Amino acid sequence: MKDRRVVIVRDPEIPLDIGAAVAGRARWLRDEVERLDAELDGIDFPYVEVMPVCWVHSLRDGTGGPVPGRVTISEHSDRRLVVQVTMPALLEYDDDLLTGVLAHEYLHVVHMTIDIDRVAAAAPPGSPVRWGLQDAANNYDRSWRNYRRLDARWQVSPRNWLSDRLQRLADLVERPNPRVEAAIERIKQSWVTRGLPVEKINLVMTGSFNTRSLDTRILERAIRLREQTPR
Secondary structure: OHHHHEEEOOOOOOOHHHHHHHHHHHHHHHHHHHHHHOOOOOOOOOOEEEEOOEEEEEOOOOOEEEEOEEEEEOOOOOOOEEEEEEHHHHHHOOHHHHHHHHHHHHHHHHHHHHHHHHHHHHOOOOOOEEEEOOOOOOOOOOOHHHHHHHHHHOOOOHHHHOOHHHHHHHHHHHOOOHHHHHHHHHHHHHHHOOOOOEEEOOOOOEEEEOHHHOOHHHHHHHHHHHHHOOO
């Protein structure tokens, strides 16, 4: 089961030495996904796709750089929400940093699951569900501060959804960190300077969604948390 939940996307092709390194690192990733399952209060971690690209963002205030991961509606996994991480991040981020990326993206998955369910409930029966981060197009790339503000808004509370360990590791990648900066420099040397695929990332996600793939355990937990919240 865990092998099917971590997908290595192999288009475009990558050099053999990179492929061999990714295969070895993917074994750790599959084991880590199982460890995450045990920390998420009965919820399985989402499918993970490893993408053969270095994503970068370029913000209008002149800041930016490599992006290690994102959440998207997958073309490879039945139009479900998946966490995608880049191959260079898988290779150059250490274990704690990469787990921090996964935990950070999980908070987005939960937020999006709840929001997609809300949109689906309001849609006419039988109609396709379209969903997107509508307010992002003209805002997220204005500045690093604005990007971080919107990124936080598209998450659920870490205290409600992550273990203490995962909160700590997510915090490692959400704040300035010399370990992240060192990993980014290694990505530039090992991936970018070799002329391997680099793409400007689009963090504004819209599209149709397979609502049957929504994780009902996330929705059930969200209901319990709402019921426990003092009015």
